[in-house]
Amino acid sequence: MNLKTILLAEDNQNDIDLTILALSDYHLANNIEVVNDGVEVMEYLRFQGRFKGRNPGSPAVVLLDLKMPRMDGIEVLKEIKNDPDLKHIPVVMLTSSKEESDLIQTYKLGVNAYVVKPVDFKQFMDAIKNLGAFWALLNELP
């Protein structure tokens, strides 16, 4: 099976570790590309900066943290969904908060899923695994 890349945008190393840990159960860990802020997400997607020479192809899904330095999740989402070349890429918003205003805004901007990172580790793992499985394994892009 040719697994597509999962792009994880996350500035917090702990969360990165936990997410990778979760995804490794589905052996998706090797396909994870980690970036640390919104600017890097865009550079990755647009083959810019240090991602100029990366392997071609879009990631199966972008797991986007809401709060990030330089360019936050919502700005990234807006950019992706406004870019005709990129807007097909599924974006999942990962966030610590349950702020409804964020939820509503991200859905308005066309997010594909919105996941509140639960404090409960098991729930967190389950959520990430499901996400990974769904988007990376099952969801074939049209």
Next chain:
Amino acid sequence: MTIMKAKKLDYIDFEEVNTLLEGFNKTTGFVTAILDLEGNVLSTSGWRQICTEFHRINPECSKNCGISDTVLANKLGNGEKYHFYECLNGMVDVAVPIVINGEHIANLFSGQFFFDKPDLEFFKKQAKKYGFNEKKYLKALQLVPVVSREKVKAAMDFLLNMTQLISEITLKKLEQSQLNEALRKSEERSRNTLDNMLEGCQIIGFDLRYIYLNHTAEIHNRRPNEELMGKRFMDIWPGIENTEVFKSIKQVLEKKIPSHFENEFLYPDGSIGWFDLSIQPVPEGVFILSIDITDRKRQQEKLFESEFRFSKLYENGPFGMVMADKEFRFKKANPAFCLIMGYSEAELLKLTFKDISHPDDVSKNLIYIKKLNNKEISVYKTEKRYIRKDGHMIWGSLTVTATYDSEGQFLYNLGIIEDITRRKLAEEDLNKSKKLLAETEFIGRVGGWEFNIDTLEQTWTEEVYRIHEVDFSFNPNVDRGISFYSDESKPIIDDALKKMLKSGEPFDVELEIITAKGNRRKVHSIGKADFENRRVYGFFQDITERKEAEEKLRQSEERFSKMFNLGPVAKVLTKVSDRLFYDFNEAAELQFEINREDILGKSVDDFDFWLDPQKRIIIQDTLDKQGFIHGFEFQFKTAKGKTGWARGYSEVFEINGEEYSLNEYTDITEQKQIEAKIREKDQEFRKLSANVPDLIYQFTRRPDGSYYVPLASEGIRNIFGCSPEDVLNDFGPIARVIYPEDVERVIRDIEYSAEHLSYFTCEFRVQIPGRKIQWIYSTSTPERLPDGSVTWYGFNVDITNKKLAEEALNENSSRLELAMQIANMAWWEMDINTGNVTFDKRKVEMLGYSSENFKHYNDFTALIHPEDFDKAINAMKEHLGGLAVKYEVEYRILNSYGEYIWFYDIGAIVKIDMKGAALNVIGFVIDITWRKQAEDEIRLLNETLEQRVRERTAQLEASNRELESFSHSVSHDLRSPLRHINGFAEILSQQYSDQLPGDARKYLNTITTSAKKMGALIDDLLSLSKTGRAELQKALIEMNQVVVDALEQIKPSLKGRNIEWKISPLPEIQGDYNLLRLAWINLLDNAIKYTRNREDAAIQIGYKDDNNETIFFIQDNGVGFDMQYAQKLFGVFQRLHSSVQFEGTGIGLANVQRIISRHGGRTWAEAEIDKGAIFYFSIPK
């Protein structure tokens, strides 16, 4: 201490001790020494050469010796019997303590020997060290004996015993010396005492010579001691051999038995002294102690004499004597007293003076007793009454003396009583008759006199003095007596006296005297001669008052007779007893046409003037019964047969015990004829006035003040509810119906009118039983009638309706006035033609002016603010010109303080003339300054309101934004670390669980749980903060749907639970769907959570319809809670169960309450422990 010790050491005889110790040294070879505790050598014997020539010579070495001595001494100080010690110079020493009377005072040392053979090497070194000649030193060493320990001990025991012996001897010496000292001191003291004793002390030896005499003895002997000392007793006192004293002394000297007696001592000069003598045997001879008792003896003698005298008087004297204590209880009574009082002594001792005193005299005595007890007096005398045992009263003369002993202590009160009853009775009789005479004289104004015919010296009784108005110092004689008579009387009395002295003819004259004070008095003097006793005596009486009375009577009779005879009224006097005419005046002669002479002495039955004799008899009976009869009228006939009417007044009175009847007859014939005519006229008047509803009346006041209504129209029935006849003679029927409060006023007005003959007018109320109160208006004109009566003609009208209208009007206008006053309003009225105004004075008061200056419309308009002037004038013009329905304007007007205040002025035309032109405008003004100011403020506020709202909104928005971003970051930034804690802990426990010890896994678990709990807490807090901030989005929502949606949300918690749900159909309400759903979630969560322990959990949801709110409730059958804590339920973080029992953050219900209160509703709960809970919330309709 040391002094004592030193002293004790003094008692040791060291010479003897030294001898002894030297002997010991020679026999045993032991050297000894006695040292005191400071180390001073007191005795030595046979000291070793090595010590005396070497050790104690070398300064350094000798230090060792000193150390040895003190060390040994200290050891002994600790109580050891004896002690061995190796000295620093290599020798053995021994010491024994010397203890005297338990006190360690010195030590006996021995030693300077060896127990074993000495170590030569040591001593050789010693010699070198201290520079001793070694040869000599070692030689001296050889002289030091080597003694066995047993031998040393035996020697020491001996020494011990010996020192003991020394000690005991010393002690004895010591004690002896102390004893001797004490003895000496004691003797000294005794001698001192004896010398200074107050008693006489003498010692006489066996040879009867004086050995000792003290100072007092010198006084007692009345001879200097030097004269006596060494002399023989009997040589000094010649003749003493035969006395008691001498015999006693001899006897004590011989038999050594002490003797004690009182003795009278005859001095050589013949004077006597009394002494109390104690004679004691003493080693030297006899000791005589003498106390001078001469004074005491003399006192005793005096007392004895006095007592003796007293007792004689007491037992046999004529006076009653008693001894009594301070309270006057009898302690002793003599036979005379018993006899006076009739009690035995035994009986008296149970009584006090009160028991035998006359009750009226007790208090007087108490005053004396008090003074006596307070020592203010020591004796008192009184005369008082006693009651004997047999009940008879007797008089006693009492003398009481308080008796004290020589120290001033009260002993007893001595009372001496003499029976003075007979004297007292005699005095009383005399007083009585004196008093009687004086009283009689005084009452009768009569006195007596007498004079001696030879001396002409006169004696007057008191009253005679008084009649003459001279005081009792006046010394009367015949000439002086005569000199008082007036000029007219003098010759008469002179003559009468002369006649009497000549022929013994008594006289009895009534004459006049001029008193010393110049008053004329009529006197009645009677005189009689008593030649046998050469005296003239008589009686003298003041008869002035009697004479005056006689004169008055005469005048009164004259007056009466004049009164009787004169005047127009017929007066007839008859005697009651025989009914004969007694007097008849001129008017009666005229009236009855008969001469006085013809009728006097005739019987009334013979001359009967009465037309109707029956009526006379009735009148006569009444007169006899009540003594008078007034105002009767009768028809009479004259002696000549003429008839007429008369009004009579008869009265019975007494003259000198004879009853007379005085009859007065007034001729009223003419009056009667007039009255008849009047009655005719009355009839006419009645006919005329019968149909007038008002009352036409004649009202009369009699001279005696009574009223009657001789004439009244039928209208009286309407006005006073009575008939004209009812009031013909009697005002009563009218007086009774006049309203009680008005009666006084009506009478006052009538009386005023009667007095001043002024027009009478009065309004008053009448209340006839069964009718409403009527107001009556009465008016009439008075006139005085010849007989003094006053009569009024007038009429009464019922003015009730008018009064009611008036009252109503008054009430209305006073209400209006009050209302205007409260509203600070004032009315005004303007005459349009003239512009003159009348107004409520409040109008100018409101402005602070006085009303005089305001008469015209222009006076007011002149004060109007220039800016408002035209507006005000035009408003009036428009209304007057018919352009405006009313005059209405608001303007500013200047008040007296120079401020403009606001008037609201409104008015309208109220009077129009025949042609339709306006005449009057009436209106009112209100001070609306306050309202205007309020309006200004409101306008100002309104103008700035929007701006302020904008500012406030901006502020609120800003703070809301801040809050939002704060909670946003809280939710992110707090949750992330929690998740990490939880995550890594989980990984640790999962992936490394086999490498972790049990405890570590448990801790990891705790970390995870806590982190989760904190996560929940953050979520709930955020939710709470959101519900507070979120804008309420109200819409009509179905509550059932909300509940269903909420249930959907909490589905996970229903897993594994068996709950019986009962959800009633719920109404639609206005509310925020999301918030209410959140509320229900919390409530449901709560109910589910707390029914967790129930097998058959049941949750019911329903509602109640209240007046203006809908009350929803959710009831469970869970664990419930204690209602005591109900008010805590809805507070943030307030929990009623521990999180071990039931997890939770304590925020859920707080959130519910916040949501409900944002809807304007209330939240509350009811519960009971283990019986479930009901939570209510209300939403307003």
